[in-house]
Amino acid sequence: MPVDFSGTWNLVSSDNFESYMLALGIDFATRKIAKMLKPQKVIEQEGDSFSIQTTSTFRSYFVQFKIGEEFEEDNKGLDHRKCKSVVTWDNDKLVCVQTGDKKNRGWTHWIEGDQLYLELRCEDQVCKQVYKRA
Numbered sequence: 001m002p003v004d005f006s007g008t009w010n011l012v013s014s015d016n017f018e019s020y021m022l023a024l025g026i027d028f029a030t031r032k033i034a035k036m037l038k039p040q041k042v043i044e045q046e047g048d049s050f051s052i053q054t055t056s057t058f059r060s061y062f063v064q065f066k067i068g069e070e071f072e073e074d075n076k077g078l079d080h081r082k083c084k085s086v087v088t089w090d091n092d093k094l095v096c097v098q099t100g101d102k103k104n105r106g107w108t109h110w111i112e113g114d115q116l117y118l119e120l121r122c123e124d125q126v127c128k129q130v131y132k133r134a
């Protein structure tokens with residue numbers, strides 16, 4: 001059975017998010033607000049098609065993609081920097097490479113037990129987040 005990321009997930013922990021935001025060039029005031037947030041992710045997975053809605057009281061972000069198909073990502077409401085993104089499987093992990101102005105930008109999602117993990121990468125910074133099923 002392939003892994004199914006579908007569901008509603010609530011943030012329970014976030015490590016090094018501040019440095020990740022700094023690497024993305026997020027300004028001080030925005031970082032102070034953003035680090036207090038407890039975003040919720042709603043993921044829909046149908047075959048190789050995904051949508052990920054990340055919602056918070058401050059900003060929200062929506063992305064949809066098909067595995068292996070490059071798409072233009074606008075990062076609206078985040079750092080607003082456009083990039084070319086592609087998501088592939090690495091065994092049961094979802095790996096996104098975001099090619100643009102920032103080196104080494106991307107993220108990885110995986111599931112362990114009833115927890116969703118997210119590693120966010122930008123330049124030399126890695127943020128690790130854990131989400132629990134709502």
Ligand code: VLP
Pocket residue numbers: 021024026030034037039041052054055056058059060061062063077078079107118120
């Ligand atoms: C910007 C950096 C906080 C901080 C300011 C706004 C959206 C994988 C992937 C799917 C992400 C999330 C990236 C978060 C970057 C914050 C607003 C927080 C809520 O998720 O699930 O897009 O890349």
